[in-house]
Amino acid sequence: MTDTQRGHADTSGTLDEALERIHLSGPERDGRLSNHAPMAVEALVRRGQAPAAHRWLDRYRAKLEDMPGSVEPVTGQNWHEALGDIRRVADWTLFFERETADRPWRTVLAAWWPRLLPGIAGGATHGVIRVGHSVRTLLEGEETAPRVREFAHALGYWAARYAPLPALERLTAPPGAAAALDQVPLIAEQDGDLPSRLGRLTGFPDWPGRRPEGPEAARAALGELVRAATHRYATHGHASPIMLVHSATAPNAVLRTLPALPDALWAPSMHAAWAASAAVTSAYAPREGLPVAGHGTAAQGTENTETAEHTQGAQDPQHSQGAQDPQDVFARAAAHGDDHTIKFTDTALDVGDESALVAAGRAIELNTPVW
Structure with a gap:
């Protein structure tokens, strides 16, 4: 790191x-x-x-x-x-x-x-x-x-605010987190607040199946999920720029907490993080992604319970091209001021690769600056 x-x-x-x-x-x-x-x-x-x-x-x-x-x-x-x-x-x-x-x-x-x-x-x-x-x-x-x-x-x-998800069908899952997110079934009607949307969930890919078999495998799978969800925001975040950040920031919060937890809790934590990321994806993601300049990783995600004070900002393609300095990207997020943008960029820096920085740039572009 x-x-x-x-x-x-x-x-x-x-x-x-x-x-x-x-x-x-x-x-x-x-x-x-x-x-x-x-x-x-x-x-x-x-x-x-x-x-x-x-x-x-x-x-x-x-x-x-x-x-x-x-x-x-x-x-x-x-x-x-x-x-x-x-x-x-x-x-x-x-x-x-x-x-x-x-x-x-x-x-x-x-x-x-x-x-x-x-x-x-x-x-x-x-x-x-x-x-x-x-x-x-x-x-x-x-x-x-x-x-x-x-x-x-x-x-x-x-x-x-504890709220369990409804009983869900366990669908056959592809091997990778990015492919599993692509195959999350979207709810039929993407309207209403998040609790009402979660009530319409039907099933998720059973990713990563019975694996992982040990705590380190659980940590690796969770890291893969955070990376995939962060990358996916670049191409799918436009559908709900605020809500879809949680598909990455929620599992990353779990990943950050693992070192403070007993090893026996790592695998169930990974599975719960997948459920949270998949639930947000199902409730808010679009059926098709949009290509983004500079996004080198295959990734996939309209309404928003928090959009009363956020509207979609103008896109600025220049920020999605070429190598970027992580500190500069976060400085832009801080100057932008939107709380979700700051938190998502923080997660993107944890991921640390160029596609994650492009995704952070998309959050800066899509969300309205606070000042």
Whole structure:
């Protein structure tokens, strides 16, 4: 992994200061849209854009809403009944704050990850994505109080938005992740919000079948999926520029979390990540891709639950041609300002190849700049 792919651990205090500001707000706004501030700010700081983090948050904070009030405390005895109840998000957050105060965060993660994994698609996958950003910070830097608190908030949001997928037919799958994504059946009517679309899912290719047989094979398969979904955005992201980023960022959040999990959880994590990526693909991808200059990898993906404030931007082919510097690509995403674009570009830098950078350029082109 190159230095650019690895990123920078924050020693400036910028991330902790930003997280403390963010934790004054709740995890959602406007009824259902996720608070993307902790994820976007973490990516900005890690990718060398720390000086822009507070300025970005200053502009974003007007969108944020207060944390809802408590309904009833979540406990070790009643948590089952609170799972997936967004009205209990404050209760879940306080529960995980207590859990992480009493036990190491890795212990809490190992206990709750398998419980939450079946509901990976809840909240448009933002629960697991937020956890992935939080775990990356804890693994690579100091375990400060704001970072552990962010981990608790992330788990609390995932628990409150927990939403299992319907029972699905297991279809014969081709051997590769890219081919499997190509063969995901699209839902008949791509309209409505994500929960209504997920209710129309019928079946997915059973990729990668009974493999992988060990934790390292699971990690390799998950890396292949992240790469394939990132590449595919270049040719298919136009159909739903915001929602289709999650086909890559959700499995990448799982990939980032693997090192903090027991080996026995790696294979089920990979399968859940595939389900999330396939679900987003089925719900939002177009039937045909569009060729993109500079995209050297075969890849495949209209409406959007978050497009009230995003419209399709003008395409700029010059950004899809020739070798690109990863740091320059992320600097463009940071200047663009859109939270999903920042997070997708962060994932593209994890993938690290030219096709991934082209896909990041497409996200910058397709989504409307925030400023």
